[in-house]
Amino acid sequence: MKSSLLLAAFLLLPASIASAGQGIPRASITTGIPAPAAFSGQAELPTTAGRPDARPSWRWPLAPRPPVVRGFDPPPKPWLNGHRGVDLEAAASGTGVLSPAPGTVSFVGIVVDRPVITIDHGGGLRSSFEPVESTLAEGTPVGAGEVIGTVVPGHCPAVNCLHWGVREGEEYVNPLQFVLDLRPSILLPLSRAP
Numbered sequence: 001m002k003s004s005l006l007l008a009a010f011l012l013l014p015a016s017i018a019s020a021g022q023g024i025p026r027a028s029i030t031t032g033i034p035a036p037a038a039f040s041g042q043a044e045l046p047t048t049a050g051r052p053d054a055r056p057s058w059r060w061p062l063a064p065r066p067p068v069v070r071g072f073d074p075p076p077k078p079w080l081n082g083h084r085g086v087d088l089e090a091a092a093s094g095t096g097v098l099s100p101a102p103g104t105v106s107f108v109g110i111v112v113d114r115p116v117i118t119i120d121h122g123g124g125l126r127s128s129f130e131p132v133e134s135t136l137a138e139g140t141p142v143g144a145g146e147v148i149g150t151v152v153p154g155h156c157p158a159v160n161c162l163h164w165g166v167r168e169g170e171e172y173v174n175p176l177q178f179v180l181d182l183r184p185s186i187l188l189p190l191s192r193a194p
Helices: 002-012 026-030
Strands: 068-070 086-089 096-098 103-111 114-122 125-130 147-151 161-168 171-173
Antiparallel strands (some): 068 086, 096 147, 114 125, 125 161
């Protein structure tokens, strides 16, 4: 009975806790090939669901950490309907929007009928926020956590919210992978082999 409870507890641990000590070689996770009985060194795990090189090191664009009203749900084809970002609940209209990482303002203006600001973070990563009014001009450098504008009504009908989209090159990616550890939970061995 105790071993099944321990197993259940380990299955429910998030990956960020489960991988804190000795790691499992990447090959055993991605290929299913069993790991050697004994190994040393830090975990070499994929850090996010879609981008093995990404680390959840950005800041949330709203403070305190906002509830996610609607998640990332990209379409199977670029021209189809989908949700190419996440909607975050803002405390009120006029809430300050923060740059999640350092970058440069690459666009400020109206898209369709909403004010949008886009930050180029380098390495092909760009964050876009709407509906956000901003006094910043294109080319303005911004630091992580710096206020880049304020949320205005117009995106979510029932609550004040901020739509946050991230593109890597021309592909939309889940913004939450930059602020949360989205790796799947894994089961680690209870003891090491001698």
